[in-house]
Amino acid sequence: MSLLELEDVRASYGHADVLHGISLTLPDNGATGLLGANGAGKTTTLRAISGMVRTTGRVLFEGRDISGLGPDRTAALGIAHVPEGRGTLGQLTVRENLLVGAYRRKDKAAVSADLDYCLDLFPNLAERIRSHAAALSGGEQQMLAVGRAFMAKPRVMLLDEASLGLAPSTARRVYDAVVRLRQEAQVAMVVVEQNANLAFSVVDDATVLETGRVALHGTSSELLGMDAVRRAYLGG
Amino acid sequence: MSYFVQVVVDGLSNGAIYAALALAIVLVFRATGLVNFAQGGMAVAATFVAYALVRAGVPVLAALLAAVVAGFALGALLERGVMRHFERGEPDTAIVATIALLLLLTGGSAFFFGYEPHPFPSLFPNRTFEVLGVFVSLRSVGTIVVLLAVMAGLQLLFRSTKLGLAMRAVADNPESSALSALPVSRLLMVGWGLAAALGAIAGVLVAPQLFISPGMLDFVLVYALAAAILGGLDSPVGAVVAAAFIGVAESLAGAYVDIVGDDLKIAVPFLAVMVILVLRPQGLFGKKTTVRV
Ligand SMILES: Nc1ncnc2c1ncn2[C@@H]1O[C@H](COP(=O)(O)OP(=O)(O)OP(=O)(O)O)[C@@H](O)[C@H]1O
Numbered sequence: 001m002s003l004l005e006l007e008d009v010r011a012s013y014g015h016a017d018v019l020h021g022i023s024l025t026l027p028d029n030g031a032t033g034l035l036g037a038n039g040a041g042k043t044t045t046l047r048a049i050s051g052m053v054r055t056t057g058r059v060l061f062e063g064r065d066i067s068g069l070g071p072d073r074t075a076a077l078g079i080a081h082v083p084e085g086r087g088t089l090g091q092l093t094v095r096e097n098l099l100v101g102a103y104r105r106k107d108k109a110a111v112s113a114d115l116d117y118c119l120d121l122f123p124n125l126a127e128r129i130r131s132h133a134a135a136l137s138g139g140e141q142q143m144l145a146v147g148r149a150f151m152a153k154p155r156v157m158l159l160d161e162a163s164l165g166l167a168p169s170t171a172r173r174v175y176d177a178v179v180r181l182r183q184e185a186q187v188a189m190v191v192v193e194q195n196a197n198l199a200f201s202v203v204d205d206a207t208v209l210e211t212g213r214v215a216l217h218g219t220s221s222e223l224l225g226m227d228a229v230r231r232a233y234l235g236g
Numbered sequence: 237m238s239y240f241v242q243v244v245v246d247g248l249s250n251g252a253i254y255a256a257l258a259l260a261i262v263l264v265f266r267a268t269g270l271v272n273f274a275q276g277g278m279a280v281a282a283t284f285v286a287y288a289l290v291r292a293g294v295p296v297l298a299a300l301l302a303a304v305v306a307g308f309a310l311g312a313l314l315e316r317g318v319m320r321h322f323e324r325g326e327p328d329t330a331i332v333a334t335i336a337l338l339l340l341l342t343g344g345s346a347f348f349f350g351y352e353p354h355p356f357p358s359l360f361p362n363r364t365f366e367v368l369g370v371f372v373s374l375r376s377v378g379t380i381v382v383l384l385a386v387m388a389g390l391q392l393l394f395r396s397t398k399l400g401l402a403m404r405a406v407a408d409n410p411e412s413s414a415l416s417a418l419p420v421s422r423l424l425m426v427g428w429g430l431a432a433a434l435g436a437i438a439g440v441l442v443a444p445q446l447f448i449s450p451g452m453l454d455f456v457l458v459y460a461l462a463a464a465i466l467g468g469l470d471s472p473v474g475a476v477v478a479a480a481f482i483g484v485a486e487s488l489a490g491a492y493v494d495i496v497g498d499d500l501k502i503a504v505p506f507l508a509v510m511v512i513l514v515l516r517p518q519g520l521f522g523k524k525t526t527v528r529v
């Protein structure tokens with residue numbers, strides 16, 4: 001059974017239809033990428049999974065249809081969405097942001113172990129543990145957003161352009177941590193990325209969206225072998 | 237010397253009244269990110285519940301507790317029934333909605349109880365005692381004690397409980413909080429409920445002094461807002477310190493500055509507040525956050 005499955009998902013904002021029937025599959029512990037130009041519908045696809053936008057079609061999580069559940073319910077089921085723009089809670093400290101991530105968890109000892117793990121994953125956050133999130137640099141905020149999502153102990157993480165606006169070395173550090181989370185904490189990943197090099201360092205396969213439709217799907221090596229994909233997403 | 241101390245003590249007991257409502261404003265701000273202008277109206281409505289119960293023969297303590305519970309219910313109900321429709325929109329619209337609520341609640345209270353003030357029973361005896369030549373009323377002492385307990389409780393709620401952390405997260409960014417599985421709408425409801433319960437405590441504490449009427453808290457609300465803002469809007473301790481400052485400044489100005497006198501003394505604390513806010517825009521206790529992009 002796959003962990004997450006989208007079947008002919010359509011979504012609209014008001015009267016504007018944005019997704020015109022997206023299907024994709026994520027196996028247990030898998031990692032899949034979503035590529036596409038600006039406005040292709042990548043963010044909306046993630047929002048459809050976490051219930052932040054109205055949809056038709058089916059979103060199956062662990063075999064159960066979760067379409068129609070709001071974001072707090074899908075999050076409680078084990079879907080951690082790291083939104084575009086990071087969504088850190090600026091007036092809360094780094095530590096408080098991380099604890100908000102663990103809000104639903106009752107396993108106190110494991111939460112504090114995960115907090116230590118998280119700070120090991122992102123040493124920058126350890127140094128700024130008492131700072132307000134609003135005072136962090138962009139890279140630190142992105143790390144905090146990923147860390148907070150991890151603190152929920154999710155089955156799957158939805159990452160939306162985690163490299164946006166970051167220096168290449170900082171983006172690399174964020175993605176190194178994401179790779180570790182996948183391997184060490186068995187968190188499955190749906191990765192939206194403009195930078196395909198970063199995306200392919202995590203994912204096994206990817207779907208290319210074009211104006212709300214699936215244009216292409218393939219494993220990393222298949223996609224990397226295609227000239228058109230290389231030109232569009234790898235700069236040559 | 238003892239006259240000076242007397243003036244300060246009188247100012248502090250007024251300050252305690254402002255502080256009670258200021259704490260409710262801080263609570264709603266912390267829990268929802270909004271300044272609620274209806275806070276006074278909600279408190280008065282809850283206080284009228286106690287008034288009606290006492291008139292019906294219910295013991296005072298039971299009636300006051302009932303008012304606090306009624307306050308919680310009223311706050312939760314208004315959040316669910318009215319404010320929820322504005323929470324996803326512009327904060328400005330939501331603030332205007334709270335002003336509309338204030339007018340509605342004041343009108344509603346007047347409809348049932350009229351505009352004229354009625355006497356209201358106090359938990360604390362109306363006695364004064366003398367310490368070193370200064371007269372202190374038991375009622376003020378009682379008010380201050382209750383208030384400090386409430387302040388400590390709020391500080392504890394926000395600093396050291398999971399509920400408090402969740403409420404602050406929702407006030408900061410509701411959409412993002414939902415992504416961490418926080419039950420956003422329930423938390424907003426609880427925030428409004430708690431703030432209204434606190435407002436009810438403020439209402440029953442001041443009603444014996446001011447007499448209960450629909451407009452009882454109108455001027456208190458102005459002081460309370462000033463105190464909440466001066467205190468940094470998100471700090472319970474800040475609100476109480478600022479309220480005490482405003483109460484004392486008002487009292488001292490009335491007593492010592494001849495041209496001010498009783499009529500104009502209301503202006504003095506506001507001038508002081510403005511000067512402080514120009515120098516320290518985040519308030520006395522507000523957190524100064526620098527945003528880097
Ligand atoms: N809140 C909204 N209301 C109306 N239309 C929207 C809204 N959000 C997105 N859209 C539209 O939906 C389409 C898909 O947007 P989406 O944000 O999913 O694209 P994206 O692939 O994530 O793009 P980007 O790379 O720029 O983040 C776009 O045409 C966009 O204009």
Ligand SMILES: [Mg+2]
Nearest residue numbers: 042043044084
């Ligand atoms: Mg996007």
